[in-house]
Amino acid sequence: MSIGELCTDCVELGACRAGHGGVVTCVVRNERNVGTVRRLAELGIRRGASIVAGQRTPGGGRVVAVAGSQLALDADTLRFLHICP
Amino acid sequence: MTEPQPHRVASCHSDGTGAVAPAGAPVVALVGAPNVGKSTLFNALTGARRSVGNWPGTSVEVGRGAWKGRRVMDLVDLPGAYSLDAASPDEELTRALLVDVPACELPEVTVVTVDAAHLARSLYLVSQLRELPLRLVVALTMDDVARRRGITVDAEALGRELAVPVVVVDPRRRAGLARLHDAVLAQLDAPVPAARPVPAGLGEFELADDRFAWIESAVARATTQTAKPGQSWSDRIDRVALHVVWGPLLFLATMWAVFQLTTTVAVPLQDALDTFVAGPMSDLTSTALRGLGAGRIVTGLVVDGVIAGVGMVLTFVPLMAIMFVLLALLEDSGYLARAAVVSDRVMRLIGLPGKAFLPLIVGFGCNVPAIAATRVLSTRRQRVLTALLVPFTSCSARLTVFVLLGAVFFPDNAGTVVFAMYLVSIALIVITGLLLKKTLWRAMGSEPLIMDLPPYQRPTLSLVGISTWIRLKGFLQTATGIILATVVVVWALQAWPVRGEGEFADVPVQDSAYAALAETVAPVFAPAGFGSWESSGALVTGFVAKETIISTWAQTYAVADPEAGGDGAELGAELRRSFDESSGGHPLPAVWAFMVFLLAYTPCVATLAAQWREIGARWTAFGVAVQLSVAWVLAVAVFQVGRLFW
Numbered sequence: 001m002s003i004g005e006l007c008t009d010c011v012e013l014g015a016c017r018a019g020h021g022g023v024v025t026c027v028v029r030n031e032r033n034v035g036t037v038r039r040l041a042e043l044g045i046r047r048g049a050s051i052v053a054g055q056r057t058p059g060g061g062r063v064v065a066v067a068g069s070q071l072a073l074d075a076d077t078l079r080f081l082h083i084c085p
Numbered sequence: 086m087t088e089p090q091p092h093r094v095a096s097c098h099s100d101g102t103g104a105v106a107p108a109g110a111p112v113v114a115l116v117g118a119p120n121v122g123k124s125t126l127f128n129a130l131t132g133a134r135r136s137v138g139n140w141p142g143t144s145v146e147v148g149r150g151a152w153k154g155r156r157v158m159d160l161v162d163l164p165g166a167y168s169l170d171a172a173s174p175d176e177e178l179t180r181a182l183l184v185d186v187p188a189c190e191l192p193e194v195t196v197v198t199v200d201a202a203h204l205a206r207s208l209y210l211v212s213q214l215r216e217l218p219l220r221l222v223v224a225l226t227m228d229d230v231a232r233r234r235g236i237t238v239d240a241e242a243l244g245r246e247l248a249v250p251v252v253v254v255d256p257r258r259r260a261g262l263a264r265l266h267d268a269v270l271a272q273l274d275a276p277v278p279a280a281r282p283v284p285a286g287l288g289e290f291e292l293a294d295d296r297f298a299w300i301e302s303a304v305a306r307a308t309t310q311t312a313k314p315g316q317s318w319s320d321r322i323d324r325v326a327l328h329v330v331w332g333p334l335l336f337l338a339t340m341w342a343v344f345q346l347t348t349t350v351a352v353p354l355q356d357a358l359d360t361f362v363a364g365p366m367s368d369l370t371s372t373a374l375r376g377l378g379a380g381r382i383v384t385g386l387v388v389d390g391v392i393a394g395v396g397m398v399l400t401f402v403p404l405m406a407i408m409f410v411l412l413a414l415l416e417d418s419g420y421l422a423r424a425a426v427v428s429d430r431v432m433r434l435i436g437l438p439g440k441a442f443l444p445l446i447v448g449f450g451c452n453v454p455a456i457a458a459t460r461v462l463s464t465r466r467q468r469v470l471t472a473l474l475v476p477f478t479s480c481s482a483r484l485t486v487f488v489l490l491g492a493v494f495f496p497d498n499a500g501t502v503v504f505a506m507y508l509v510s511i512a513l514i515v516i517t518g519l520l521l522k523k524t525l526w527r528a529m530g531s532e533p534l535i536m537d538l539p540p541y542q543r544p545t546l547s548l549v550g551i552s553t554w555i556r557l558k559g560f561l562q563t564a565t566g567i568i569l570a571t572v573v574v575v576w577a578l579q580a581w582p583v584r585g586e587g588e589f590a591d592v593p594v595q596d597s598a599y600a601a602l603a604e605t606v607a608p609v610f611a612p613a614g615f616g617s618w619e620s621s622g623a624l625v626t627g628f629v630a631k632e633t634i635i636s637t638w639a640q641t642y643a644v645a646d647p648e649a650g651g652d653g654a655e656l657g658a659e660l661r662r663s664f665d666e667s668s669g670g671h672p673l674p675a676v677w678a679f680m681v682f683l684l685a686y687t688p689c690v691a692t693l694a695a696q697w698r699e700i701g702a703r704w705t706a707f708g709v710a711v712q713l714s715v716a717w718v719l720a721v722a723v724f725q726v727g728r729l730f731w
Contacts, residue, residue: 036533036535037290038168038170038172038289038293042209043167043206043535043537044205044206046297054320055324055328056329057329057426058427058429058430059430059433060430061426063323067203067205069537069538070320070323070537072327072422072426072429072535072536073534073535073536074429074433077533077534
């Protein structure tokens with residue numbers, strides 16, 4: 001189950017080039033990541049939010065800029081998030 | 086309103102508390118998302134000295150203080166929470182005290198700290214609280230940061246949209262505090278407002294969407310953005326601090342610099358203090374006591390016991406102060422959150438999220454608050470595992486012993502030796518964590534890293550000073566409490582003759598009860614190269630607190646050779662002799678083995694008490710068994726391998 005829908009132009013946030021971004025179109029949700037999806041929403045990462053991918057971090061994660069904040073996300077979390085440039 | 090009272094245990098760390106409000110004073114709760122300046126506001130309002138830091142999760146316990154003004158109020162500082170949907174025990178505590186308590190126990194007014202620079206995100210908690218029958222006041226912080234980013238918040242308009250009074254405050258500069266006091270007083274006399282209605286029948290995420298829509302509407306009407314944020318200097322620093330390669334290297338370099346600076350600057354100061362304590366101070370006290378007619382027992386207790394023991398520990402105050410200042414600088418600058426991101430990969434190896442790094446880094450200052458800080462973790466398994474690993478972090482009390490041994494046995498490389506012990510500490514955490522993950526915690530899943538990165542800020546003198554003082558005061562309290570008590574017990578045992586012809590307080594220390602007891606333990610440490618009664622006895626008293634190892638050595642050698650008076654140079658010579666004898670001529674591997682044992686075995690009774698509180702007696706006992714086993718096996722391995730080459 002996901003929040004939002006994927007389109008042909010959508011890419012995983014983790015696959016985005018640094019400095020590029022777009023609008024969050026889909027947040028993949030399953031029975032194990034409900035808490036994660038909720039926390040992301042509270043921090044501003046939810047469907048319709050503008051997001052910019054930043055630099056990669058040790059371990060395969062990356063920094064993202066959203067709603068004036070910088071958040072560090074790990075590689076697994078990045079896979080939940082799809083954006084449309 | 087009632088809430089769990091934070092337990093207090095004797096430790097080298099304590100949180101500063103302010104004055105207590107009189108009974109019957111109105112209760113005001115202070116809540117807010119993590120890292121919005123809530124504890125700084127609490128300190129400014131109450132005069133308390135709670136620990137503050139520029140990283141999420143600084144406050145995991147409830148703080149309480151009197152908020153004085155036109156009317157005294159009882160201000161309760163709750164742990165930071167992004168929302169009422171708790172994801173960890175510290176957030177559960179906040180929810181419990183605002184939602185799950187009976188109506189009669191709710192706070193009279195709730196002040197929600199809101200970050201003007203991240204308004205939408207901070208208002209989610211407000212939106213949830215507005216759905217409850219609570220009197221609210223919003224304290225808008227970080228207005229200066231928002232303005233620098235081109236964001237202007239109209240507090241009055243925001244108040245109208247939220248239907249909550251909004252007051253702009255700057256707790257770091259103590260601005261707006263009187264207006265906040267007045268706004269809360271006005272709410273006290275006002276009726277409880279109606280809760281914000283929400284559409285019925287919504288699912289969890291639909292309800293969240295409704296709240297976000299309400300928030301976006303309020304933000305759109307109350308803020309203006311006059312400039313697009315460009316790349317900030319925080320972003321530029323993070324290009325290095327969070328870099329895949331440079332980030333971990335910078336982290337290691339930073340920690341090395343901390344320990345190198347600590348030892349380089351502190352050792353000359355410590356030597357000067359040591360000379361003063363062992364020389365003029367001891368001589369003057371002896372002369373004064375003799376002049377007052379004090380007997381041999383009193384003079385021995387004061388000079389060979391209290392001054393030699395406690396005095397020696399107090400010579401480490403400059404070292405601790407420098408270490409605490411540097412840690413406070415790292416905390417206040419915002420670097421610690423980056424360190425958690427950089428270490429996420431290593432933490433995942435042992436089945437823990439990067440967030441678990443924060444309690445562990447706190448453990449390098451003192452293990453006791455680090456155990457409490459495990460509450461930022463969401464699952465019990467993570468908390469238990471982290472609480473079991475925290476004792477392997479090399480706390481500042483162990484640092485004092487490492488510095489002493491480093492200066493005595495490796496005078497040209499003392500800083501590097503100390504740094505090496507911190508690397509050993511990190512390796513111990515990873516290896517023990519891996520072993521536990523592969524055995525007891527095989528089913529433990531991993532938790533995502535979602536780390537809010539606060540902007541870097543120039544550390545403020547006052548906050549660094551307060552943080553340093555809180556920790557230093559804790560160290561001094563330990564020195565005058567636990568260590569003094571241990572010193573008296575050790576002195577009494579050393580004064581008590583069990584063989585030979587001496588009498589009480591006039592007995593060679595090797596004929597004392599202390600030596601006899603230590604000799605029964607010493608064979609256990611013989612395979613590790615430090616099986617002398619002097620070292621074994623010090624390790625036994627070190628179970629109480631690690632600082633007592635130094636005081637015990639100082640007492641032992643002062644009693645053994647009263648003429649030396651525990652002089653630092655004399656202590657060094659005695660230690661070299663003792664390790665040389667016990668190791669069969671391989672003192673350096675024996676010292677490394679001793680330091681490894683010291684690092685790995687039980688930190689102190691205060692840490693045990695904290696573990697007992699957080700993870701229960703069974704896991705605490707398990708932890709002690711693991712620590713002693715790991716410590717002994719590693720120490721033996723280090724000595725036996727080391728003596729082949731050294």
